[in-house]
Amino acid sequence: AIRLKELVEMVKARTNKPKVNIVAHSMGGLVARRYMQIFGGDDVGKLVMIATPNKGIKDTAANFCGIVGENRECMDMLADSLFINKLNDPSAQPKNVKTYSIIGNGCKMKNGDGDGIILKESAELENAELHYVNGSCEGLSTLHTDILDIDIYPETYRLVRDVLGS
Numbered sequence: 277a278i279r280l281k282e283l284v285e286m287v288k289a290r291t292n293k294p295k296v297n298i299v300a301h302s303m304g305g306l307v308a309r310r311y312m313q314i315f316g317g318d319d320v321g322k323l324v325m326i327a328t329p330n331k332g333i334k335d336t337a338a339n340f341c342g343i344v345g346e347n348r349e350c351m352d353m354l355a356d357s358l359f360i361n362k363l364n365d366p367s368a369q370p371k372n373v374k375t376y377s378i379i380g381n382g383c384k385m386k387n388g389d390g391d392g393i394i395l396k397e398s399a400e401l402e403n404a405e406l407h408y409v410n411g412s413c414e415g416l417s418t419l420h421t422d423i424l425d426i427d428i429y430p431e432t433y434r435l436v437r438d439v440l441g442s
Contacts, residue, residue, distance in 0.1 A: 283312070284319055295321040297440055301424060302327050302394075303353065305377075309363055319371030324439050326378045326432065329353055329394045330401040332360040334387070355398065360406050363387040376406040376439050378432060380423045383413035392418030407435050 280298075287296050298320060300308045305328025312320060329354030334356030361369065379399040386436035390396045392413035400406055409431050411419040419429075426433040 277307055277314050278422065280307055280311045280314055289318060295319055297322040297324070299436055299440075300326070300328065302329070302420070303332070304328070306353065306359075306363060310359075312370040312373060313363065313368050315426045317373040320370070320373045322374045322376065322439065324376045324378065324436055325399075325401075325404070326436075327380050327391050327394055327399065327423055328377060328401075329398050330377065330404075331355060331364065331398040332357060333394065333398065369403055375401065376435075377401050377404040378407045378409060378412055378423070378435050380409050380419040382411045383419050391420040391423060393420035405439075409435070 283300075284296050288294065298308045300323070305323075305325030306364060308323055308325070309330075325409070332356045333353045334349075351357060354360065374391075379396055379398060380394070381389045381396045383390055383392040385392065385395060388395050388397065390398070391411070396408075408421075409423055409429055411423065411429060413419055422428050423432050
């Protein structure tokens with residue numbers, strides 16, 4: 277969140293704009309949300325999250341997170357972690373930031389449907405406008421990552437473009 281603050285200030289200075297729009301993938305969406313809790317949302321116009329585990333990770337994603345990620349960050353992303361509970365405190369939500377969540381679904385997971393890493397219901401956020409991208413997971417490929425590939429899922433790009441243009 278502190279590094280994001282530096283980036284937001286740099287973008288505002290270079291563009292001479294009072295606000296920035298943030299587009300974030302996966303844990304980046306959690307970082308952006310925490311940034312707004314710590315520093316306020318006055319300098320953010322819109323937050324677009326793609327495949328963000330807003331309610332945390334569990335099951336297979338939690339079991340393998342430490343293999344592909346840092347253990348501390350993985351612990352913070354667990355569905356019952358202190359970090360996720362603080363992040364989802366209703367009284368700590370930014371009031372003036374329009375928030376969007378682009379959620380992948382279509383991959384059958386142990387406890388439901390999702391993007392192969394994040395369950396659909398874990399990505400949903402009550403104060404966000406929700407958009408769904410239907411896809412699939414084949415072999416080692418997951419929708420969680422492929423959702424960013426505009427050749428495979430042009431719908432993601434269209435959603436981001438439409439949200440930022442509105």
